[in-house]
Amino acid sequence: MSAHPVRWAEAAPSFFKRSEPGTWDPAKQKFEPLVGVPRLQALEGDLPQFQLLEFVEWDLQPLSKGGGLNVLEISEFKQTDTELAYRYRLIHCIQTKFLASWEPGGLDVDEGHYHAKWTRSAGGTLRIEAEKRLRYAREDEVMPGFSRMLNLLNPAMTSLLMSELAFYGVRDYLVGRPSPVRLALDKT
Numbered sequence: 001m002s003a004h005p006v007r008w009a010e011a012a013p014s015f016f017k018r019s020e021p022g023t024w025d026p027a028k029q030k031f032e033p034l035v036g037v038p039r040l041q042a043l044e045g046d047l048p049q050f051q052l053l054e055f056v057e058w059d060l061q062p063l064s065k066g067g068g069l070n071v072l073e074i075s076e077f078k079q080t081d082t083e084l085a086y087r088y089r090l091i092h093c094i095q096t097k098f099l100a101s102w103e104p105g106g107l108d109v110d111e112g113h114y115h116a117k118w119t120r121s122a123g124g125t126l127r128i129e130a131e132k133r134l135r136y137a138r139e140d141e142v143m144p145g146f147s148r149m150l151n152l153l154n155p156a157m158t159s160l161l162m163s164e165l166a167f168y169g170v171r172d173y174l175v176g177r178p179s180p181v182r183l184a185l186d187k188t
Helices: 005-011 036-044 146-175
Strands: 016-025 030-033 050-060 064-079 083-098 101-104 107-119 125-136
Touching: 005 016, 005 050, 016 036, 050 083, 064 107, 125 146
Parallel strands: none
Antiparallel strands: 016 030, 016 050, 050 064, 064 083, 083 101, 083 107, 107 125
């Protein structure tokens, strides 16, 4: 089973447009993708810690249209045939989009963890625990009070996102329902 961060774009293409392992260079303000053996190690789950470029977009009309281009640090990564766990935290928010325009920065907090474990006894039980924290930065707001409004809406939007990605996506995959959000479950 896998909801591996490197496979987020495969798992939920309606939300994740890109999820690529690499390294953020703050001096150059550039993300360099991993190549060769380090890339294969990230894909196979052999790196306990790595950086990831995350590009997301959503259109939840009439609620919200937006996106983000972020560099995350994935840590405490563990993957076995019955378990997947990791933590993530924001290294750098490159851009965010709300309504119509992409602006530099936007988030100053994007962190959490994911833990899925399959227990084979008594018919099997899948337990998923996911936590996410987001906060929009005031210094990057386009108009006064905008980050405050986004932070007030944040719990509802994050709950919707986590329900769709962490719960319904897994459930729909396991029961074979077509879903716009499918977690990449593969053989490990």
